[in-house]
Amino acid sequence: MSSLLxxxxxxxxxxxxDPVLCLANTVAWLDPFWEVFADEDDYGEDGDTLSLALRIVRDSFPDIYVQVIEQLRSGSSWAEVERLVGGEIEKLGIPLENLEFMPYGIPMPAYGVTLEEPEFYQSHPDVIPVVQAFGIDPTAHPYQVEVPECAHIAGQHxxxxxxxxxxxGYRxxxxxxxxxxxxxxxSTIDFxxxxxxxxxxxxxxQENIDFAAAIIHEADEIIGFALSGLKFLQTHPSVLTALRDNVRRIYKAISKLPKEKRHDNPRVRCVWPSVRSGVDRTALACA
Incomplete structure (x- = not known):
């Protein structure tokens, strides 16, 4: 055996x-970045967002961090590591398109609608008949859609x-x-x-991660219900007609109010057709 061996x-x-050296060796093997990230308050100033993202994974997702280290030791590329992290975090209910976004905080989707923007109707042409019931006609205003002042009051009502x-269906x-x-x-739905x-x-x-995941999960459910509501309108023309009639009734009630009270909730009785019992009309009070 050579002297080197x-x-x-x-x-x-x-x-x-030596137990201490064994422990140090274990730390170095399991967490090779322990020294780089030793200072809890030092998140760097060199703009290296990928390193910051790795530190966040280490601090907040230890199980994922273990998988990252295993992949790096096996020679995986950074792109493969990025796909791993994004996929694992997405399983927790947080959509993550790119690790470079991680240092800025938990990314939240934005499903909110801007009724004045024509681009919304290009992406969702199936809602045009719905908003037309409120006097909103995207087809007549290709650059800036006009929305009546009382449209949101009527819709929320x-x-x-x-x-x-x-x-x-009505829910x-x-x-x-x-x-x-x-x-x-x-907020994900409204903004x-x-x-x-x-x-x-x-x-x-962890508390914020759980909170964000709950908001996103609820938002996804709401979008699912909303799309079902859109299909409900599409398959029940009488309900769409009733929607138009009720909006006109609400607009008329609002127009009779003094200007300083036109943002108040109007007392209107909306009328909707029954889609289950076969009865011609069913009245529902709108408090």
Whole structure:
């Protein structure tokens, strides 16, 4: 045996006999970045967002961090590591398109609607007949859609009136109104991208991660209900006709109010066709 190999064996034997060195060796193997990230308050100033993202994974997602280290040791590329992290975090309910976004906080989707923007109707042409019931005609204004001042009041009024309707179709119609007129109480549903960017993102702490995941899960459910409400309208023309009639009734009631009270909730009785019992009309009070 050469002297070099003998020295190696001697060092290995010495390290194995020393509990402190064994612990240090274990730390270095399991967490090779321990020294780089030793300072808890030092998140770097060199703009290396990928390193910052790795530190966040280490601090907030130890199980994922273990998988990252295993992949790096096996020679995986950074792109493969990025796909791993994004996929694992997405399983927790947080959409993550790119690790470079991680240092800015927990990314939140923005499903909110801006009724004045023509681009919305290009992406969702199927809602045009719905908003036309409120006097909003995207086809007539290709660059800037005009929205009546009382449209949101009417939409929110109808949403509230149908929220506890015994028929699931009408409850889903309520969710559709809540999405279109930003009154669901869920920020991901009610805010568009520009608005949500004005808020300080949540930091990657477990409590915030759970909170964000719950908001996103609820938002996904609301969108599902809203799309079901849209299909409900499409398959029940009489309900769409009733929607137009009720909006006109609400607009008329609002127009009779003094200007200083036109933002108040109008007392209107909306009328909807029954889609279950075969009765011609069913009246529902809108408080």
């Amino acid at each position: 003998e020295a190696q064996q001697l060092l290995i034997a010495g390290m194995s006999a 109808i949403a509230a009136s149908l929220e506890n309707h015994p028929d699931e 889903n119609l309520s969710w559709l109104m809540q999405w279109l007129f930003a009154c669901s109480g869920n 568009d991208y520009e608005t949500i960017c004005e808020f300080q993102p949540l930091s990657w702490e």
